Amino acid sequence: MRRVQIALALLLFAALACGEVSTSTPSSTLDTSAPGAALPEAPLTIAIEYGIFGVAEAYIPTGVTYAKPQLVFGIWGNLEPEPGEWHWEPLDALVAEYQAAGFRGQQILLTAESPWASKVPVGLFAQVDTFPKDEHIDDYENFIRSVVERYDGDGVDDMPGLLYPIHEYGIEREFTAYWPGSAEDYVRLLRIAYPVIHEADPEAVVMQAALLLIDIFDGAPDAAEISRRWQVSRINRSLDENLTVIAACDAYDVLDFHSLGDYSEIPPTTAWIREQLQAFDCGEVPIWIGDCFSMSGLVGYGSIPAHPTTEATVDQVIDLLRAVADSRDPDHETATSWLRAEMSIGLVRKIVVSAGENLAGINIGNLEDWASGAVAADKALVPMMGSSMFMGMTDTTITQRRPGGPLPYSGHMWSQARTAGDARPAFYALQLVMDQIGSYSTVEKLDLGENVWAYRFETPQGPVWVLWLDDGELYLPDMERPNVAVTLNVEADQIQITWTPTQVGQTEPESRGVTVSDNACTFDLGLTPLFISIVD
Incomplete structure (x- = not known):
């Protein structure tokens, strides 16, 4: 379901990316000592996502120095669109921009999706299976090895101008919504990639494809309600599938989950994950929120309320978010001001609670709105995407500049640079967090x-x-x-x-x-x- 909702939004977004679209409201020496090494020493690494062209310098004043690039840059088809034909320019340019701005750590997700190597490539009517064909398993290993070797900073086949080594990698995007195959197939892929990464970079840290458990732990339910939700979940994969991934702790170093709901889901989600890790004798595995909205999505997946929205308030929430989408709506300014405040409040709460749960890291989004700017279409998408459409921490404008050239396979809109405009309250909230507790010890x-x-x-x-x-x-x-x-x-x-x-x-x-x-x-x-x- 989440794949469908994001795909619909991106089709609209892409339609406007050919022009300049505003989403506003009224060669160097490698520093191998930099904290790009495996899990930084700070108790909680605070990062921003998803890294896009043109805005890195704008986010440095927040005090954050760690970023997760937009996911399309790690897709196999964008890096090797044809066998042996490597297109490093887009990812190199993005890495270079963020490092030059002062981001010393980056976390890259690698995806097996390929137009020539996947069993069933992405298509309009195909039952997609991105697992590599048997005859291309070696090619997949080479893809993983080549990326890790390029950014490890060891002086061998490194990216020209690399300033800081990159040691953190995720294998595939979110398991819940983006992995098209079975849990068993995913674990098989993870176990192929894991030793290759560590062979190429002994300092590497590997994250599994993230678990999205919002409809299980949304609103911090009690144990009986959690058990009931596992039986009726409309969004999630089955309990057994999630447990299959968690149990494969021999093939990941950090466990990744996504927090797209209210901050109150973080403590029960973390507690449940740690219980499963203990049950599988995994030991002390660091936990990282690899994708985090600054606040609850409020509504999504077809008008399903997300805490603190309820069935009684969901229609009011949808009306408010539609007013945000439409600058001509008489409630636009009121609704927008309310949403900006909720983002700022939610961002602080999520980071602080994550620190309190002793998590290893949190990637806070977003760097731009996901609304297309086509008012009628955006209003129609509100019940599917909720507040996530408007979560940019700054205004942005899409330009025609492509610092790394075009992406050869997919996600073409993200090859275009943005220009950052006015910062929103959540930006300054993040700045306050970093100033006040960014270097805490306990x-x-x-x-x-x-x-x-x-x-x-x-x-x-x-x-x-x-x-x-x-x-x-x-x-x-x-x-x-x-x-x-x-x-x-x-x-x-x-x-x-x-x-x-x-x-x-x-x-x-x-x-x-x-x-x-x-x-x-x-x-x-x-x-x-x-x-x-x-x-x-």
């Missing part, structure tokens, strides 16, 4: 009362607390938002409270000093995350 979850999410981070500058209120409800525009009085014990004379920026046009967060009495401070806490630090 994190502890606190109990400060019902519906209060609170974490204490230890950073080089001292402790930082991040808190917000969440009663599980969806607050639409013009609804009164709750707040509660919270008391924080802190040994200091004064603290600084900084609120996550949520307003369109707001480039700096609101911040104020508060005097502490008797090592305790009481303040009002609402839905917007706030950061608290000690004033020396």
Whole structure:
């Protein structure tokens, strides 16, 4: 189903990519010491996705230095469209742009899809099977080996001008929606690729094709509800298929799952995955959220509500998102401002909770909107794609420039460079996260009362607390938002409270000093995350 919804959107997006489309609203020395090596030392690597041409420099001010390129650049058919005919220029150019801008780590997903080597290549009416034909297994191994060797930074057959080595690779895109075959076939492919990668680069880290478990853990259900959902899932693969992939931990180093729902799905998803890893004697496997919307998609897959949207509010949500799509709608500005604020709030919550769950990394999207700009078509797609259509952290314009030339096989629109426009609140929220807790060493979850999410981070500058209120409800525009009085014990004379920026046009967060009495401070806490630090 997700393949269908994305495909429909991309057809519209591609139709406009031939011109300049705006999605706005009113040779060097290799640095082998850089943190491109296997899992960086920071407890949680915060990355952006999906890397596209033209915007790398625009995102450096966020403080993020790790990126995941757009997935089409790792498709076999785009790198070797004909046997022995290599087209390195697009991927090389993208890697070079991000490295030159200051991104020292990148994570590349490699996909077996090939017009000449796949058993049943992608076609309009074909039952696709991208697993390599038997006679092309050696060619697949060579494809994997060639990519890893080109970017490992060992001085042998490296990309010209490579600044930092790339050591992180995923094998295939999301298992749930994008792998067309069986779980057993996927594991077979993974076990072919894994030793080849490690032979080519002993420092490599391999991620399996990600699990998407949103309709199982959406809204943090209890155990009985989780069991029921496995039986009736409309989006997911079966429990057995997911377990087959998890059990293959001899062929991956990091487990990848996707978080396209509300942040509250992250703790139960992580707990369940760790239970399965333990059951399969996999040991301590790092977990990475390889694809993360900044907020809940709210609705998708044909008007299915996603927490905190409910059946009672789904029609209102669809109307609001359609107003975002249509600048002539009388509710456009209200709906857009509301959505931008929700993105900013959700982004902070997702990163903080991921840190609290001791995850290895999180890739935060998106770098551009997925709406096509064709208003009628975009409005029609809202029930399928929800808020994901409008999740760009900046305005962007598609240009005619192709820094790496055309992609020879698929995803042609992503060969075109973008121009970044105005940054949105989520951009500044990401900047605030990196400034406040980007270099933390430890994190502890606190109990400060019902519906209060609170974490204490230890950073080089001292402790930082991040808190917000969440009663599980969806607050639409013009609804009164709750707040509660919270008391924080802190040994200091004064603290600084900084609120996550949520307003369109707001480039700096609101911040104020508060005097502490008797090592305790009481303040009002609402839905917007706030950061608290000690004033020396």
